[in-house]
Amino acid sequence: MVREVDQDELIDRWTLVGDEMGLVAGKRGATRLGFALLLRFYAERDRFPRGRSEIPGAAIDYVACQVDVERSEIAFYEWSGRTIEYHRAQIRTALGFRECSVADADEITEWLVEQVTQVERSAERVPEHVLAQCRQRRLEPPAGSIASPVRR
Structure with a gap:
């Protein structure tokens, strides 16, 4: 079960920083939002989420606003398959893992x-x-x- 996060934690842990917006820039819709969430999750925990259920709803809302994508688009992000594997490889490389x-x-x-x-x-x-x-x-x-x- 995902615990609730407060505004300070959202800002501290879920704000795209540095070159992260550049990594997200070439993506659109669900892909953009899903990638951004994977990126921030990995940046904070040095691992990827096992699925959507590990990401707090407030974090999805917060990141969706940053990347200018409707929150509901997360329902269309594929949590298995080639796209997420490619995203994971991009994130590992960008973060030096x-x-x-x-x-x-x-x-x-x-x-x-x-x-x-x-x-x-x-x-x-x-x-x-x-x-x-x-x-x-x-x-x-x-x-x-x-x-x-x-x-x-």
Whole structure:
């Protein structure tokens, strides 16, 4: 379930900044809005949303105003397929991240065993460590690896 966000959080986390408007510029309608939402979500959480349900309604309204697209257009954005995969690749490149390979996942698993399990006794905190390590390595976390999203 998505929690409500207040005006300060909308401004802080969902405002397109720097070159982000340039990345959105060549897109229209649902594609423009969906891309902008993916971009801001990734910029804040270093991962993509698992679906529309992870994005607060207030954030959709706020971003829709910024990109001059009707809020209702989000219903036409495809959350699977070639377009979103292309958007994800564009966003990773723009933010300096890359997909996590099998070798990367193996290295992170080894790091978890050697470093984290030796000091961390709370299983609930392990996803935080994985996200931090992925962030440090500029990797998108492996799909399904993060049970509970961590906010920065």
